[in-house]
Amino acid sequence: MKAFANLSPATLAEAVELLGAARANGEIAYPAGGGSDLLGMVKDELVAAPDSIVDLKRIPGLDSIRVSDSGTAIGGLVTVDTLAGDEGIRLRYPVLAEAAAAVGTPQLKNTGTIAGNVCQRPWCWYFRQGFDCLKRGGDQCYSVIGENQQHAIFGGGPSFIVHPSDTANALVALDAEFQVAGPNGERRVPASEFFVLPRDNLQRENVLDADELLVGISLPASQAGRNGAYRKVMDREAWTHAVVSVALTLDMDGDVCRDACIVLGGVAPIPWRVSAAEDVLHGQGITAELAQQAADTALEGAQPLAKNGYKVTMARALVRRSVLEVSGTA
Ligand SMILES: Cc1cc2nc3c(=O)[nH]c(=O)nc-3n(C[C@H](O)[C@H](O)[C@H](O)COP(=O)(O)OP(=O)(O)OC[C@H]3O[C@@H](n4cnc5c(N)ncnc54)[C@H](O)[C@@H]3O)c2cc1C
Ligand code: SF4
Structure with a gap:
């Protein structure tokens, strides 16, 4: 492994400057939060040596x-x-607290930062095993004809990664806004516009430039009556990313749904909001039939690969169950 400098800026401006200077000099510099994802990738030579x-x-x-x-x-x-564990987050934004609690292991949660979690790179097994696939500058996506059990059923092509971050789904469901610092100052990006599909940018999973940092996240005021939950299915009990997940918020007036937000995880290269399914719920009294209708609508248009059709059935069941639970109808 090539030696690299470990720089510890004391201010945000200095951090941005260091990243910009590296870029200007044709060098490679990566920002690190907890380093739990980045350092492994550098060690395994999955990204260009910094x-x-x-x-x-x-x-x-x-x-x-x-x-x-x-x-x-x-x-x-x-x-x-x-x-x-934050009491205010748990009370006002349960979908985010539950998504954070669902991340990996206690060690990863202790080390990983929210920015690093949102910006973590894909966990496609070909990518992580060092295959020279499209994401790494090669000329093919191995998942198309290979082992695609874990891959995208929405929004795929030419890469079929799924976005790995649990918290990203909750942040989209909460209409969060991301604060980005870069050489031209700060800009704010809605969470819904932060993540990018491979067809728009094959090399990166979000809109950040190489010398920009995600420095903060703003959440709108929580509304009385709005409840939420994060439900995640894994291929084992712990320590792993979602096979499918649902970040759901519902604004209820008694039995009637005033507003809903449904974001699917584990199914697409970005947190996948299903507005048509939300529309099914708006202004309606929640019943088992309506929850099923919303779930069916959420999965309309899915395009599974050869080995991941099971995700359609699983995500449909998860949406139905989550709507019933969060609305108190279950
Ligand atoms: C076994 C295992 C299981 C896991 N399971 C889950 C899971 O279930 N759910 C889940 O969500 N995640 C899971 N992860 C991923 C883990 O949560 C992430 O590694 C961690 O959250 C990353 O946080 P970090 O601060 O350590 O990021 P880092 O490793 O520091 O950075 C990650 C990436 O983000 C970039 N970055 C870091 N900070 C910033 C910033 N402020 N601005 C711009 N870019 C930045 C880095 O350059 C790097 O590319 C798992 C990982 C492992 C190894
Ligand atoms: S899904 Fe993306 S990361 Fe995985 S093999 Fe295909 S191009 Fe590479």
Whole structure:
């Protein structure tokens, strides 16, 4: 493995400057939060060997959560574990607390930051085993005719990765806004526009440039009556990403659904919002039949590969069950 410099900027401006300077010099620099994903990829030579890693952990002020009646601000360096356990988040945004709690293992939650979790690279087994596939600059996607059990049923092509982050699905369901710092200052990106499909950018999974950082996340004020949940199916009990998942929020007035947001995880290269299924619920009293109708609608248009048709059935059941549970109809 090539030696690299480990840089520890003391301010955000310095971090952005270090990333920009590396880019300007034709060098490779990666930002690191907890490093739990990045360092493994560097060691296994799954990404281009870096000249430097810009460790963000010493930058003050990025590791706090501020919950208030007018909205919530989450620093990019807040650990997944802190997010899962924060009382304000658990009370006001249960879908996010549950998604954070569902991440990997206690060790990963303690180490991983929310920004790193959202920006983690794909876990397609070909990519992680070092195959020279499209994502790594090669000329084919091995999953198309290979082992595609874990791959996308929506939004795939030319790569069929699924987005691996549990928290990303919840953040889209909550209409979060991402705060991005770069050489031209700060910009705000809605979570729904942050993630990109492979057909739009094959090399990256989000809109960040190489010298931009995800530094914070804003959540709108939580509304009385809005409940939520994150449900995840895995191929084993723990320590792993979702085979399929659902991030769901429902705004209920008694039995009647005023508003709904349904985001599927594990099925597409980005958190996959299913607005047509939400429309089925709007203004209606929730019944088992309506939940089934929403679930059927959510999976309309799925295009499974040869070995992942089971995801359609699984996701449909998960949507139905989640709607009934969150609405209190189950
Ligand atoms: C066995 C195993 C099981 C796992 N299971 C799950 C799971 O069930 N659910 C789940 O969601 N995840 C899972 N993960 C992934 C794990 O949660 C991530 O590795 C972790 O959250 C990444 O956080 P980090 O801060 O360590 O990121 P890092 O390793 O520091 O960074 C990850 C990536 O994001 C970039 N990055 C980091 N911070 C920033 C920033 N502020 N701005 C821009 N880019 C940044 C890095 O350059 C790198 O490309 C699993 C991982 C393993 C190894
Ligand atoms: S799905 Fe994407 S990451 Fe996996 S083999 Fe195909 S191109 Fe590579």
